[in-house]
Amino acid sequence: MSTEEEDLAAAWGASLEGEGDEEAAPGGADSTRVLNQAEIDSLLGFDGEETAEAKSAIEQIISSGLVSYERLPMLEIVFDRLVRLMSTTLRNFTSDNVEVSIDAITSLRFGDYLNSIPLPAMLAVTKVHEWDNYGLMVVDSAMIYSVVDVLLGGRRGTAAMRIEGRPYTTIERTLVERLIGVVLRDVSTAFEPLCPVEFQFERLEVNPRFAAISRLSNACILVKLRVEMEDRGGRMDLLLPYATLEPVRELLLQQFMGEKFGRDSIWENHLADELRHTEVALDVVLDEQPLPLSTVVNLKPGDRITLNVGPGAPVRLRCGEVPLFEAVLGRRENRLAVRIERELKRLGLEEEVA
Structure with missing residues (x-):
C-alpha cells in the first residue's frame, strides 16, 4: 500500500471515529462526508493517468483503426x-x-x-x-x-x-x-x-x-x-x-520531396550497361509443325521430316519463346545467313505467331 493510500485510510478512519462519537453523544447531529474526485479515483484504483495498458481491448481496436x-x-x-x-x-x-x-x-x-x-x-x-x-x-x-x-x-x-x-x-x-x-x-x-x-x-x-x-x-x-x-x-x-x-x-508517403522509393540511378545505369553487353542466343526457326508422340518416338537416323515451307520463304528469329524478327534465309560465302526484313511488334505478337 502506498503512502497516499495509507494517509487516505487514516483520514477515513478518523472521520468514522468522529461520526461514532457524535452519534453516541446526546443531541449529536448526523454528519455526512462527501468524497472528492481524487478520493473516488483512488478508491476505484485509477491513478488519473491513462496508459496504453489501461485501455480496454475495444478501445485499442478502435484507436488502431485510425491511420496516424x-x-x-x-x-x-x-x-x-x-x-x-x-x-x-x-x-x-x-x-x-x-x-x-x-x-x-x-x-x-x-x-x-x-x-x-x-x-x-x-x-x-x-x-x-x-x-x-x-x-x-x-x-x-x-x-x-x-x-x-x-x-x-x-x-x-x-x-x-x-x-x-x-x-x-x-x-x-x-x-x-x-x-x-x-x-x-x-x-x-x-x-x-x-x-x-x-x-x-x-x-x-x-x-x-x-x-x-x-x-x-x-x-x-x-x-x-x-x-x-x-x-x-x-x-x-x-x-x-x-x-x-x-x-x-x-x-x-515520401520522406522528402522527389523521393523515388529506393530507386538508384547509378545502379540503374550500371545494370543497363551490363544488360547491353549480355550475350543472348537467337534461334532461326525454319518451320514448326505438330507431330504425334508415336511418330517422334519411332524416329530413326535417316528418316526425313518434310518442311511445309517453300524455298525463299521468310523465317523467324526467336530468343527463347519470344519472336523478334522476320528474315530471309540466304548464303554468305560458305555459310548460311539470314537478312532481317522487319521487326515483329509486341502488340501484334499473338497475331504474328498465329
Whole structure:
C-alpha cells in the first residue's frame, strides 16, 4: 500500500471515529462526508493517468483503426508550407500584422469532429476536382468577428464586439467567404509541389449537419491553425478525409520531396550497361509443325521430316519463346545467313505467331 493510500485510510478512519462519537453523544447531529474526485479515483484504483495498458481491448481496436498522420510524412511539409503562405497572404489581405501557427495535427473520426465543433461557427465545404472529393474548413466565432472588425476598419487595441444569439449577417458571410477564398488558394499552392490541385469554395454552412462531406465513421486529418492579429484573432480548422488524400497517398508517403522509393540511378545505369553487353542466343526457326508422340518416338537416323515451307520463304528469329524478327534465309560465302526484313511488334505478337 502506498503512502497516499495509507494517509487516505487514516483520514477515513478518523472521520468514522468522529461520526461514532457524535452519534453516541446526546443531541449529536448526523454528519455526512462527501468524497472528492481524487478520493473516488483512488478508491476505484485509477491513478488519473491513462496508459496504453489501461485501455480496454475495444478501445485499442478502435484507436488502431485510425491511420496516424505520421504515416504520411509529406503532410507536415505541406502544412508547414501552408503556414508560411498564409502568414504572407493574410498580412496583405488584412493590412495588419498576422501570425499563423499550427496548434495540432491529429487523426480522428469525421463524426467525432462534427460533434466537437464549437458553435457558432462557419463551415466552408470545398471541392477538390482533381481528387474527386471534398474538404472542410471551419472558422470559429472569434476569427469571424476579428476579420470583420479588421476589414471594416476597427481600431487596434479594442476587442472585437461579439453579439451572441443572432445569425450571421450577409456582410459577415461575404467577408468570411473572401477570407476562405484566400486561404484555399494558399492550400492549393501548398500542395502544388506534389501535384497540381485546386481547392474550390463550394458553399458556406452554419449547421454542421449540412456540412457532412463524409461518413461519420470515416477517418480524417485535422489541422488546427491559430491566427493572431495583435490583440485579435481566432482559429481555423482544415479537415481532409483520408478518402480525399487517397489519390496522392503514394506522394505523401515520401520522406522528402522527389523521393523515388529506393530507386538508384547509378545502379540503374550500371545494370543497363551490363544488360547491353549480355550475350543472348537467337534461334532461326525454319518451320514448326505438330507431330504425334508415336511418330517422334519411332524416329530413326535417316528418316526425313518434310518442311511445309517453300524455298525463299521468310523465317523467324526467336530468343527463347519470344519472336523478334522476320528474315530471309540466304548464303554468305560458305555459310548460311539470314537478312532481317522487319521487326515483329509486341502488340501484334499473338497475331504474328498465329
